[in-house]
Amino acid sequence: MIFIIHEFPFSHYYCNRIYSSKRKKLIYQKMKTMKKKNVLVMMGLIGVSSAIAGIYFDTGKDSSSGAPGEQTCIECHDPGSSGSVNMTSSIANDRYVPGTTYQIHINISHPGLSLFGLDVQALKMSDNSNAGTLIITKSSETQIVSANNKNNLTHKMNGGVSGTPGAKSFDFDWTAPASDIGAVKFYIATIAANGNGGPDGDFTYATIKTINSPTTNVGIEENTQTAVAFSVYPNPVKDVLKIRFSENPGGKVRGTIYTMNGQVVSQLFEENMNTGQMEKQIPLPSGLSSGNYLLEMEHSGVRTSKKICVQ
Numbered sequence: 001m002i003f004i005i006h007e008f009p010f011s012h013y014y015c016n017r018i019y020s021s022k023r024k025k026l027i028y029q030k031m032k033t034m035k036k037k038n039v040l041v042m043m044g045l046i047g048v049s050s051a052i053a054g055i056y057f058d059t060g061k062d063s064s065s066g067a068p069g070e071q072t073c074i075e076c077h078d079p080g081s082s083g084s085v086n087m088t089s090s091i092a093n094d095r096y097v098p099g100t101t102y103q104i105h106i107n108i109s110h111p112g113l114s115l116f117g118l119d120v121q122a123l124k125m126s127d128n129s130n131a132g133t134l135i136i137t138k139s140s141e142t143q144i145v146s147a148n149n150k151n152n153l154t155h156k157m158n159g160g161v162s163g164t165p166g167a168k169s170f171d172f173d174w175t176a177p178a179s180d181i182g183a184v185k186f187y188i189a190t191i192a193a194n195g196n197g198g199p200d201g202d203f204t205y206a207t208i209k210t211i212n213s214p215t216t217n218v219g220i221e222e223n224t225q226t227a228v229a230f231s232v233y234p235n236p237v238k239d240v241l242k243i244r245f246s247e248n249p250g251g252k253v254r255g256t257i258y259t260m261n262g263q264v265v266s267q268l269f270e271e272n273m274n275t276g277q278m279e280k281q282i283p284l285p286s287g288l289s290s291g292n293y294l295l296e297m298e299h300s301g302v303r304t305s306k307k308i309c310v311q
Contacts, residue, residue, distance in 0.1 A: 063147045065121040065187040066206045068128050072189035073204040080203030081252045083110030085190045087209045088262045095212045096176035104174050109167040110192035116160040116168035118190040120153040124181050131184040135173035184211045207303050236309035243280045258294040
């Protein structure tokens with residue numbers, strides 16, 4: 001049986017298995033410069049056409065959650081700026097009760113794209129070992145893959161296809177550790193893809209969610225694993241929040257306020273930072289209730305968060 005395939009639709013599938021991450025981009029770049037060719041593929045298996053469709057979106061890649069010592073999908077794909085990823089859950093006040101099972105919801109968005117994937121790890125903050133149990137609730141979409149003594153929840157083949165372009169939600173359960181082991185971090189790396197067989201037009205988003213133990217004193221830990229360093233003042237704040245960057249990040253930066261449970265309150269701004277711009281003054285949304293919130297800065301798909309107190 002002979003099939004004519006255009007522009008190497010297998011490239012992403014095989015590069016993920018044969019070549020190192022450093023060589024992948026070089027291979028893809030070389031493919032982009034080549035003229036379109038017809039490739040004759042000899043296959044003697046009945047139903048091979050459906051197998052080709054299955055490669056339409058590869059299964060998830062383990063050890064790519066952005067946890068300590070790991071990369072994210074950004075090693076092969078571009079960082080996103082037009083979409084987002086966030087995690088919400090049934091964990092009250094982001095504080096787990098030992099042995100309790102919770103519902104986890106991860107939403108990924110990017111305008112116009114219909115293929116989404118993810119890698120999630122839940123790790124003990126003190127030593128980065130597995131924390132609790134990740135539980136599959138939609139077996140057609142996600143799976144558990146173990147690598148390097150860590151459990152990864154990843155998408156399945158075609159499990160990230162969205163019926164509505166622009167967004168995809170993944171749901172699963174998590175059973176908290178049987179005893180108080182301290183804070184737990186969820187490392188979440190995601191990708192929004194166009195399904196063209198290569199990395200062009202795909203975008204990555206990553207975030208970290210901290211779930212505190214019953215005895216954790218701080219309500220939420222700040223994420224400092226980022227290329228954007230900033231401070232906020234005054235804090236507590238009443239009307240106008242000032243954001244000072246340690247250095248100009250360059251490119252598009254987005255600022256968003258979340259509740260301490262991870263729900264979006266308001267997007268404060270999304271704009272390209274001007275050369276030399278080191279500070280922004282942002283009026284707080286009208287009607288914002290007093291209390292603690294999370295201010296998040298996103299730059300090149302990497303997010304930084306700091307706790308703010310609104311008076």
